[in-house]
Amino acid sequence: MSEIKITIAGEAHVHFAEEICSMMEQAAQQRGTGIAKRSHLYVSAKMMEGKAVIAISDNTPVGFCYIETWGHGKHVANSGLVVHPDFRNTGLARDIKAEIFKLSRKKFPEARIFGITTSLAVMKINSDLGYKPVTFSELTTDEDFWKGCQSCRNYDILTRTNRSHCLCTGMMFDPSKPAKPANKKLNKEEQWERFKRFMKFQGIKEGADRLRQKIKNKSGNLKINKSSWLSKISLF
Template sequence: MSEITQLTIAGEAHLHFAEEICTMMEQAAQQRGTGIAKRSPLYVSAKMLEGKAVIAISNGRPVGFCYIETWGHGMYVANSGLIVHPDFRNTGLARRIKEEIFKLSRKTFPEAKIFGITTSLAVMKINSDLGYKPVTFSELTTDEDFWKGCQSCRNYDILTRTDRSHCLCTGMLYDPDKKPKVEAQKPSKEERWERFKRFMKFEGFKEGADRLRQKIKNKSNNLKSNKSSWLKIPLF
């Protein structure tokens, strides 16, 4: 297997790869036995010219691809058509492509919600690491053009029978307005050890104990009772 020589935003220089990319998508759909919406070379070429696609190239051939779709007047963005050549699967290339297309989406459409539907557990894991959350289909875009894109999927009948409530795909959504909470940084092992040593030294402990003893003694002197034996009881 050759190394990836280029992972970049697709452009005019990559238009001649459009047909080969579409063939890769169709073959992947047949191998998986699950749905991948078909796209024409013309459609893929348009995404390249718009600067809304990421392509991976090795030895002068395309080995990975993904593109951006927008819905609801830019309120929703989908990272679609993720494909990796069979020779480059399980190499981390899919994650690299997803990370690049995600960054491109955030840069180009910073206010948009980014969503996707997939049957791939690997893609779900990547999406989750990027901040996506599983959601019902009702939380995705209602743009009819998006759902029409599912018509070429072999599982489209399931989607229609359920009134678009669910299918074999899982819906996932990244909402820029719901950024994950930053967890408080845990102290290092060295910091915990230093805290423990300070605790063992009882810093300020003796001084505080002496003040407490004096306070109790002064109060007891004001009492008429001579029964002060309780003071002999060790306090610490």
């Protein structure tokens, strides 16, 4: 496979806009859901604003994603993620999402970054970046964002539910909420020490359980013996 270059899109990439829009439309048809239709003028504008990331191989666009802002920059969406069919399942989508996420954090450091998707692969990528699943009510209330869903074939579901849910899943990265520290990966020596501590603890626990059982058994025998002894005493 030829080398792939992922970069921030600019004026030099505007001539790829129509090809990218075609790729988005084909992807939406194949999946039967998602990816709101965009015009080549809209995609070109994102490139000119420096709000898009493009992946190129052999002077051909093979992946794309762009930034949208809502609520005066308080909310940011990484939208229109698309990868050419020949380059899927290669990790390219993950790399593009990582780059557009980095660009979003640089341009809008205080903004909440959100997205809606039906793709399990995208959900996994978002989760790795720190996104959390959220209800649609936690997303932007900007009408222009929801108008963008009108070209999706499932738009009627969204309207019937008063925008409470659809086939898409909402996910959000909130910079005001610190991420949980990742679990440290242990080397072999650390894993062995942890295992030994666990086994030692298990031994202590099992020993304590046996001791409790012995005490319980002795107490039971004592009660039986006392009862037997008392039964021999004559009562007036």
